[in-house]
Amino acid sequence: METHAEIRHAMRALCAHYPNTYWRELEATNAYPDDFVNAMVESGFLGCLIPETYGGSGLGLQEAGVILEELSRSGGHPGACHAQMYTMGTLLRHGNEQQKQTYLPKIAAGQLRLQAFAVTEPDAGTDTTAITTFARRDANNYVVNGRKVFISRAEHSDLMLLLARTTPKQECQKKSQGMSVFLVDMRKVRGQEMQLQPIDMMMNHHCTEVSFNDMRIPADSLIGEEGKGFKYILDSLNAERILIAYECIGDSKFFIDRAKSYAAERVVFGRAIGQNQGVQFPIARAYTSMRAAELMVVTAAQKFDAGKACGEDANIAKLLASEASWAAGDTCLQTHGGFGFAKEFDIERKLRETRLYQVAPISTNLILSYVSEHVLGLPRSF
Numbered sequence: 001m002e003t004h005a006e007i008r009h010a011m012r013a014l015c016a017h018y019p020n021t022y023w024r025e026l027e028a029t030n031a032y033p034d035d036f037v038n039a040m041v042e043s044g045f046l047g048c049l050i051p052e053t054y055g056g057s058g059l060g061l062q063e064a065g066v067i068l069e070e071l072s073r074s075g076g077h078p079g080a081c082h083a084q085m086y087t088m089g090t091l092l093r094h095g096n097e098q099q100k101q102t103y104l105p106k107i108a109a110g111q112l113r114l115q116a117f118a119v120t121e122p123d124a125g126t127d128t129t130a131i132t133t134f135a136r137r138d139a140n141n142y143v144v145n146g147r148k149v150f151i152s153r154a155e156h157s158d159l160m161l162l163l164a165r166t167t168p169k170q171e172c173q174k175k176s177q178g179m180s181v182f183l184v185d186m187r188k189v190r191g192q193e194m195q196l197q198p199i200d201m202m203m204n205h206h207c208t209e210v211s212f213n214d215m216r217i218p219a220d221s222l223i224g225e226e227g228k229g230f231k232y233i234l235d236s237l238n239a240e241r242i243l244i245a246y247e248c249i250g251d252s253k254f255f256i257d258r259a260k261s262y263a264a265e266r267v268v269f270g271r272a273i274g275q276n277q278g279v280q281f282p283i284a285r286a287y288t289s290m291r292a293a294e295l296m297v298v299t300a301a302q303k304f305d306a307g308k309a310c311g312e313d314a315n316i317a318k319l320l321a322s323e324a325s326w327a328a329g330d331t332c333l334q335t336h337g338g339f340g341f342a343k344e345f346d347i348e349r350k351l352r353e354t355r356l357y358q359v360a361p362i363s364t365n366l367i368l369s370y371v372s373e374h375v376l377g378l379p380r381s382f
């Protein structure tokens with residue numbers, strides 16, 4: 001297996017071809033980084049979690065995390081492509097052999113993109129069990145109706161992992177039952193029974209509202225057993241939280257690197273601003289917060305790779321890392337004074353990008369609620 005140092009080295013070399021000007025220009029034109037994503041596929045990085053038997057590199061979540069961390073640290077935006085890494089896990093762990101043989105080698109080879117993960121709905125929000133998008137079985141098909149919101153990269157994906165109800169919530173013993181996961185071939189329905197409506201976001205994230213109007217998909221699009229979809233996506237959700245946490249560590253390092261360089265160079269009142277402890281200390285504090293979060297992130301990824309329960313660790317890692325990166329970004333901006341607001345410095349862009357991770361894929365409040373109830377045993381709040 002490649003060492004983390006080798007992966008970091010190779011990823012830095014790849015990122016050097018996609019400097020900050022590349023990401024800045026993409027954002028200015030709302031464009032998708034097709035050439036970067038292709039380079040990620042060709043290098044094997046994007047398929048790193050796909051087992052070698054299906055054409056991937058067969059690496060673990062720690063290695064995937066290192067890849068995304070380096071991308072973030074370079075100034076790039078992993079939001080354009082990271083989903084393929086974690087959504088693929090649901091197919092890998094719960095799909096049947098035919099589904100895996102059909103899709104995984106093509107995803108690994110870059111012939112198909114699985115970049116869309118459709119869970120959130122406008123009227124359900126964080127309460128996933130309240131989703132109402134419904135897939136009704138009709139002979140050899142399912143007929144899907146409903147609406148999703150904030151679905152990233154749907155315009156740039158061939159496949160979508162879709163969570164829908166197959167039994168109404170009121171007919172289930174537990175509210176987490178009665179939901180199913182489907183692997184939808186978007187190429188056959190996009191623009192017809194599946195409509196995408198782009199949402200202009202604070203950062204270049206290619207979000208869409210997706211509506212399904214009597215969308216007919218073959219019954220063999222179902223992953224695993226009907227009604228168990230919520231359970232199936234939990235693994236992907238933990239993987240997603242851990243990978244996002246790695247990205248936040250990368251963002252923190254980007255901000256700390258930039259802040260310390262600028263503080264050492266910028267001369268005001270006849271001396272480097274970094275000589276002032278009022279400038280040094282926030283940078284040092286951002287570094288200590290990043291290091292503490294990093295320990296938690298690595299712990300969570302190690303547990304995930306070992307097949308151990310990691311819900312607590314994944315949630316805590318995401319919370320700490322997203323707060324560390326925001327604090328590092330704020331400090332970096334402050335260190336740069338007025339220049340921090342100038343787009344050509346990329347700090348304001350990275351700060352907007354890293355802010356997302358206190359809200360999505362799960363908000364800080366919901367993590368605190370999970371820790372309160374499930375870790376500390378405090379009374380259930382909702």
Ligand SMILES: Cc1cc2nc3c(=O)[nH]c(=O)nc-3n(C[C@H](O)[C@H](O)[C@H](O)COP(=O)(O)OP(=O)(O)OC[C@H]3O[C@@H](n4cnc5c(N)ncnc54)[C@H](O)[C@@H]3O)c2cc1C
Nearest residue numbers: 117118119120125126150151152205360361362363365366
């Ligand atoms: C850029 C972007 C990309 C996204 N990409 C995807 C995607 O690809 N696929 C997908 O399925 N979803 C995606 N999402 C959706 C994202 O996962 C949700 O926005 C997020 O889970 C929060 O849901 P919500 O926006 O409905 O907020 P709400 O659930 O409406 O919550 C609003 C606020 O209230 C707080 N809150 C709610 N209930 C409680 C409570 N009981 N106690 C305390 N506080 C509470 C929350 O913490 C939050 O701060 C994306 C979102 C964004 C912004």
